[in-house]
Amino acid sequence: MTLDDVARAAGVSRMTASYTFSRPDRVAARTREKVLAAADRLGFRGPDPSGRLLRTGGLRSLGLVLGESLEYVFEDPEAARFVGGMARECSAAGYGLTIIPTTGEEPDRAHIATAAVDAFVIWTTTPDDPVLDAVRETRRPAVVHGGPAVPGFALVGIDDRAAARELALAVWSDAKAPAVISFPVNRDRAAGVVTGLDPTHVSFPVTRHRLAGFHEAADLLGLDWDTIPVAVCTHNDSEGAADAAEAIRAARPDVDGLVAMSDRQALAAQDVLGPSVPLGGFDGSELARERGITSVRQSLPEQGAHAARIALGIETGAATSTERWTLIRA
Amino acid sequence: MTLDDVARAAGVSRMTASYTFSRPDRVAARTREKVLAAADRLGFRGPDPSGRLLRTGGLRSLGLVLGESLEYVFEDPEAARFVGGMARECSAAGYGLTIIPTTGEEPDRAHIATAAVDAFVIWTTTPDDPVLDAVRETRRPAVVHGGPAVPGFALVGIDDRAAARELALAVWSDAKAPAVISFPVNRDRAAGVVTGLDPTHVSFPVTRHRLAGFHEAADLLGLDWDTIPVAVCTHNDSEGAADAAEAIRAARPDVDGLVAMSDRQALAAQDVLGPSVPLGGFDGSELARERGITSVRQSLPEQGAHAARIALGIETGAATSTERWTLIRA
């Protein structure tokens, strides 16, 4: 079912059929109708985009690789806003934004290899994620958001370690019983409370850097990191954070300073622990500010737009995190 | 810069160069290295996907058309969850999900016409949106979410009119001074309070159906629709809804029953009007339930997945809204 078939059935040349679809004004009305009638009769669905793509050159689309957590990315409003920032920039440049299908299974490699995109943006993942190799093998430009830092790929994101350190310094300034609510520390996404967690063993880079920052703050404040309970959640959602806050309270009823990894988590923890416990989060949401939660403000839409611009070649990227952040004090 | 150039530079045939990238094990290690070295030297970025696409057939990607509101879709968590549902289904089928660049300007038509996708899903828009024509002209399958109903396109969404009617019947059951907070009524997105709004003149289908449902409820309850203030917002966000609630209070200080078009709006209105005013919203969020807000529960992720399945041809679609919804009473 090609343009050739339609042309033959309509008794015109292939080019006339082609123009009927791509430049209708270049074809006489009568001829056009003949062609369209033939197309209808044959059930022709219009010119095949891949033929056109090859001929005209250029895919004009950016690929977004979401790794195994695809199903959760769109549940996290901040992540969705990152995608929105990318989409806006892509549209402005006339590019599409293609979300590459990934499921954590083997076919992921093939999907990345055959993706019809000019460049990739990779959402925060672990250094051992096979999609990183798959993207590298395409030899196309790639930008990683959050981490890990990969040689040859640009990196977009804030300095999470410094931000986390400043956050914890502010929230824990008077604390005797500090605590942490954390994103998952590895791809198993197991939940639970631990102490003495070594940040260097955490596989998600953003989480690793934030924990390292918290650790630094503890050292600077003379607090013993090894006694600070870290409640690990499976995902960035309110339910998990509420459970984590309960667990923290069980482990440390006198908790008087809690840093979390998102405002969502901090807000959920406040519902459990009450408004008197100093809290810290990430993302600088309005709601957190209203509720007296200290927060690291960053703009995910801006970061998404920046990642897209680098991937599109509009801007050149760096190998280190350079986005702006500010601490919004309660 | 093609495979041919690389092959020539490496002193091998084009196919050997091709296999070096697509099936490395089919090529002797020495030869492979020669080819890769040549590729590096020439700055070859790997096989061009469009050539492969044409040869192997099939784009395996679904197009999502977001119309002029692209920049806001990802700010609306429910909309983002719809996209997440689509993405999940696409991944399961090994399809990509391509967000088509749209800006509300003329090039939109061209982008849709040349999009490298097998089918389209269109996010709620107005019947006069030119993207609908552009999609029809591609002669590829299309599914519309929310509305408008378009001949030849499948429609996914709930029966908004019935849902809105039941919502207003519940919220307004004892009301003497009812009010409405609405999404924008046309593409100008002007804000303000109006009375006697004729739903049939509202261009966004979802909003039109919901207003019609509210109107019906008023009639059934013996309330005079023409005296009910409708505060129109520019977007589905908390700030606009808070302003709308202020405006409602100014127009109708004794307001004792307010239906909104999302839980976000209802929650923001509650912050303004206090917890004693019966409120209604849409989406069935946990937070709304906790705060005693009646809500129409629907699953946007499920609807996104359903739209994707229809577009992918896994399921056949209907021309009318058939998704489930339930009223969650305060």
Place this chain on the structure above:
DNA sequence: CTGTTAGCGCCTTCAG
């Protein structure tokens, strides 16, 4: 206004 020619870059098939 319509037809002809000549590939776009790649991979499948079949020989060597």
Place this chain on the structure above:
DNA sequence: CTGAAGGCGCTAACAG
């Protein structure tokens, strides 16, 4: 293990 031939479906450029 490597090479040669052919064509996927389409459109730019040039004739007529």
